[in-house]
Amino acid sequence: MRVLVIGSGGREHALLLGLAADPSVTDLFAAPGNAGTEGIATNRSVDVASADAVVALAKELAADLVVIGPEVPLVLGVADALRAAGIAVFGPNKAAAQIEGSKAFAKDVMAAAGVRTAHAEVVDSPADLDAALDRFGPTWVVKDDGLAAGKGVVVTTDRAKARDHAVECLESGHPVLLESFLDGPEVSLFCLVDGQTVVPLIPAQDHKRVGNGDTGPNTGGMGAYTPLPWLPDETVTQIVDEIVKPVAAELVSRGTPFNGLLYAGLAIGADGPAVVEFNARFGDPETQAVLALLRSPLGQALHATATGTLAELPPLQWDDGAAVVVVLAAENYPGTPRIGDVVVGADGEGVRHAGTARDADGKTVSAGGRVLAVVGTGADLAAAREQAYARLAEIKLPGSHFRNDIGLAALEGRISV
Ligand code: GLY
Secondary structure: OEEEEEEOOHHHHHHHHHHHOOOOOOEEEEEEOOOOHHHOOEEOOOOOOOHHHHHHHHHHOOOOEEEEOOHHHHHHOHHHHHHHOOOOEEOOOHHHHHHHHOHHHHHHHHHHHOOOEOOEEEEOOHHHHHHHHHHOOOOEEEEEOOOOOOOOEEEEOOHHHHHHHHHHHHHOOOOEEEEOOOOOOEEEEEEEEEOOEEEEOOOEEEOOEEEOOOEEEEOOOOEEEEOOOOOOHHHHHHHHHHHHHHHHHHHHHOOOOOEEEEEEEEEEEOOEEEEEEEEOOOOOOHHHHHHHOEOOOHHHHHHHHHOOOHHHOOOOOEOOOEEEEEEEEOOOOOOOOOOOOEOEOOOOOOEEEOOEEEOOOOOEEEOOOEEEEEEEEEOOHHHHHHHHHHHHOOOEOOOOEOOOOOOHHHHOOOOOO
16 A cells, blocks of 8 residues: 655654554655655655645555645645545545634534533624623633644633733634633543544543643643543543544534544543544644554554545554653744754654754754654553653753653642543
């Protein structure tokens, strides 16, 4: 099977590594890829937002399967164009990808499917903002109703900060969503979805804030671990049965079936799981940890999803133990990152490249905010953490930063439901 993976981050590097380990995958291509993916795939340049360009590349490469990593091509309809050209694609069509692309659409689907989520109001005019803020908070949850790479959400007890973020979104032409605050530890549950068939992967927990102890602004994700020792197995079953399956069925009934990876971001509160958000693709960096434990062939799972045969896929097998991923971020991330520095140790064991490129001398240089994602595995969370941080210690990047508490609260038994 010839597989083309669209995207250039740590998630795509992890997907390519998983695909490379599948004997049914004969040829691998990444577009555009990064300095790490070129070791396992042929990198090709492409404008991922151009459906015509992606279709032309997939045809030129005679791809049997195209896996779309990031959300932007999905919400722009790149999967639609590939399907129309008769190419198998892992990733939802534009209409179903609105579950991520429009928070208001996601709320509407959840209401119709009877799924628990935060109460929300859309504000699209500055004139309505103050009265709406008065109906919420503290704590205020203010979301940009568009794609914002995980950084469009501000959760704060400071009304002025909430208002400033809302005004910024409105001034950039996006409506904002005000939400009631959902209490409880967060879970990322990734599900392969092919219409109404739902196959969950193992649950993970992201660390979204930039600083240790969940301080500072939100990022795309600074680290993750899996599985979650504090989450009962029956809660995963409950999430699948009461949340993901009803949402998948609602999308089918609207004539916009979801095909790809439905990512449920949840808060596990006193009343059970409630949806914080849905995404229409694998999460980053949770994917790097989750796929490190997948024993089943990844290419066959993604191909079965893409071709509507997920119900026939044998149950997924997982390694025992745990995986931890720690993100090494460039100086000033999540603001405008410093880029162009040589990264020493970037090709070490467990390293997934995220924002990297090659300089004229062939050296790996930083090229984005999240530069590397370093994965450790082990018999338990403690061992996996130890390996991830030992691997990270071998890497040098001027001005870079990382969190040193990924998975620590779980390890110390400070998370319970
Ligand atoms: N880890 C957060 C995201 O992928 O959106």
